Amino acid sequence: MKLKEMNEALQGLREKYAVQADGVLVACAAGSWGAAAELEINGKRCKLLPWRVERRFIELKKLVDGKTLEDVSTLRFASMVSGGGVEKLLYRELDLCAFLGEAQVRSIFAVMNGATANLVVKLADGKSCSVECSAALPAGTLPMDRHEIIARRGVACDRTVDTQVPQASIYEFTATGEKRFTDTDTELFGFETDEILLIRAAFAMLSNPSIAEEWNAVDALLARQVADALATEKNGKPVIY
Amino acid sequence: MKPVKIAMMALTHGHTRKYYQTLRENSKLDWVASCAADQRAKEVYELYDTGVPCYLSAEEMFEKHPDIEAVVIASANDQHLKEMRLCAERGVHILSMKIPTFDPAEYDEMIQMVDKAGIVCQIELEMHYNPVVKRLQQLIASGEIGKILSVQATNITLSPVWAFPWQGSPEASYGKRVPLRAGDARFRGGALCDHPHIFDLIRWLTGSDFDYVYSEVAPNLRPDIEVEDMILVNGKMKNGVAFLFDPSWSRMEERLAVPAPGWEVFPKRMEVNVTITGEKGTIVCDCFGPNVYHNGAPNDRYTVQYTYFDEWIGLIDEFVTCIREHKTPKINLKWHRQTIDCMNACYASVQSGLPAKV
Numbered sequence: 001m002k003l004k005e006m007n008e009a010l011q012g013l014r015e016k017y018a019v020q021a022d023g024v025l026v027a028c029a030a031g032s033w034g035a036a037a038e039l040e041i042n043g044k045r046c047k048l049l050p051w052r053v054e055r056r057f058i059e060l061k062k063l064v065d066g067k068t069l070e071d072v073s074t075l076r077f078a079s080m081v082s083g084g085g086v087e088k089l090l091y092r093e094l095d096l097c098a099f100l101g102e103a104q105v106r107s108i109f110a111v112m113n114g115a116t117a118n119l120v121v122k123l124a125d126g127k128s129c130s131v132e133c134s135a136a137l138p139a140g141t142l143p144m145d146r147h148e149i150i151a152r153r154g155v156a157c158d159r160t161v162d163t164q165v166p167q168a169s170i171y172e173f174t175a176t177g178e179k180r181f182t183d184t185d186t187e188l189f190g191f192e193t194d195e196i197l198l199i200r201a202a203f204a205m206l207s208n209p210s211i212a213e214e215w216n217a218v219d220a221l222l223a224r225q226v227a228d229a230l231a232t233e234k235n236g237k238p239v240i241y
Numbered sequence: 242m243k244p245v246k247i248a249m250m251a252l253t254h255g256h257t258r259k260y261y262q263t264l265r266e267n268s269k270l271d272w273v274a275s276c277a278a279d280q281r282a283k284e285v286y287e288l289y290d291t292g293v294p295c296y297l298s299a300e301e302m303f304e305k306h307p308d309i310e311a312v313v314i315a316s317a318n319d320q321h322l323k324e325m326r327l328c329a330e331r332g333v334h335i336l337s338m339k340i341p342t343f344d345p346a347e348y349d350e351m352i353q354m355v356d357k358a359g360i361v362c363q364i365e366l367e368m369h370y371n372p373v374v375k376r377l378q379q380l381i382a383s384g385e386i387g388k389i390l391s392v393q394a395t396n397i398t399l400s401p402v403w404a405f406p407w408q409g410s411p412e413a414s415y416g417k418r419v420p421l422r423a424g425d426a427r428f429r430g431g432a433l434c435d436h437p438h439i440f441d442l443i444r445w446l447t448g449s450d451f452d453y454v455y456s457e458v459a460p461n462l463r464p465d466i467e468v469e470d471m472i473l474v475n476g477k478m479k480n481g482v483a484f485l486f487d488p489s490w491s492r493m494e495e496r497l498a499v500p501a502p503g504w505e506v507f508p509k510r511m512e513v514n515v516t517i518t519g520e521k522g523t524i525v526c527d528c529f530g531p532n533v534y535h536n537g538a539p540n541d542r543y544t545v546q547y548t549y550f551d552e553w554i555g556l557i558d559e560f561v562t563c564i565r566e567h568k569t570p571k572i573n574l575k576w577h578r579q580t581i582d583c584m585n586a587c588y589a590s591v592q593s594g595l596p597a598k599v
Contacts, residue, residue, distance in 0.1 A: 015268075016267065016268060016269065017266060017267070017268055018268035055548050055549055056532075056533050056548050059532075059533040059546050059548045060533055062546075063533070063535050063537060063546060067538060068502065068535055068537035068538045068546075069535065069537045069538075070537070070538065151537065153537055153538060153541070154535050154536050154537025154538065154541065155535065155536055155537075156533060156534065156535035156537065156546070157533070157534055157535070158531075158533050158534075159531075159534075160531065160532075160534050161534065161543065166531065167527075167530065167531040168531070169373040169376070169526060169527050169528070169530060169531070170373060170376055170377060170380070170524060170525070170526045170527075171524070171525050171526075172380055172385065172386065172522060172523075172524045173522055173523045173524075173525075174385055174386060174521055174522030175521065175522070181373075181376050181380075182373075182531070183372035183373050183375065183376045184372060184548075184549040185372060185549075185551070186370055186371070186372045186375070186551045186552070186554060186555045187551070187554060187555075189372050189375055189376075
């Protein structure tokens, strides 16, 4: 993570869009389940939820909010990475359940084996969510995820029909093999996707400082939910809030 | 940097609404006024509730806002020369839509006018600011796929003629009524005129200009319009690169008067896909994908929800920088001339049935 360059880019966005509030991106403590960086504003650490500013999730949320989808019933999420634990994946996916499902988590039941976790989650308004997580991809494999929203009217997904893995914008085939590239942000071109999302999340917070308190509260809730979810495997019964 | 006081003119171009968010949010700009070509354009503009005053006459707009420094000319192609004159006379910088004019004499006049007035005239070819294209450019420049042999590209969309009727008018789109070829009831001014991007793109990706083109039109998918909607082009660049382009309106649409959800019939209403074959490798590229997808309201059809669409941000950034720092935009009138010449050569090829030299 190129924190120095990321902070320079953050300052560039502040200046361009005349945002008054200022802050600095700092790395999170090792072992944190949340985002890799936090925003320090006036000496206070604020948690970031970078997936909430990721464009595909914003568009999915718009489809729900704008009634393109009507009467959402079920969310089907999956997230697979190479290495690390499933906790980080659960943290993000549980937040996305509440964010895209637009209701708080009411119950969670997880079954786990090794670096995998399969969750059935209920939201307070009755929606169901399935969350498939794995940190067991072979080293060097690119992360994969899928977020599908199923409604009485319409299904929306961040993966296209008849595909099982994320598509890229560019595929390059040479004698050394295949390379893939997906660039989505002109203003932050050159940063890795994870870095872009952290800068965007920090910029969103500086543009609207009131979300700092909200996101810190969400972080505390998610930390508890992840711990509780892991415990359900041992307890053999769902956690209910 | 002092914000540039900017205005929008005409508001009849299909890209008009793409500017609204950028003009409002970019602190380098102060969007002070708009003027509509007619009452209908004004009414459509008012649907977006920009809070920026809108006039029905450019003269009135300039009179009420003498501090306007730059204008986005968002009008039908046949209005561009007249509107550029209005701007140049006042020393107002111009962001022109993608086709300044197809008429070579008019084009020369525009170049002279802009040079004489000492103003910035940037052409709106937004693909230059697309991050996927930026990566494509980097990969080619890195030499990983070696010397380019061939380029294939699509610039295929739905037809905007129902929402923007001037795009189906030979006079308004092409500038005059020129039959496609003997025995064909259609005229120049359709899909080709809407899709200069790939003609521009190949020039800067290969660093070469066009040598010759060959072009054919197919039967229209929309038999009730006067202009071509299906057209294919192949040809060669001066450095030998072979190319094949599809700049058609090959995706069907609902005939909406104002673009809105449900406009598309085919799931993806706009596509720019590029394949580059080099001596050492191949790149395939989707400039507008991947996205988010749904089959919800209003028509319950599988639909691409365009997720990344930022080209206007970079385009406007360059325009502002050129104005404030007295620079020439990458896509200026002189650069763009070859692209327009090539598109005219495509029509000449359709007319003659033979390849046409550019």
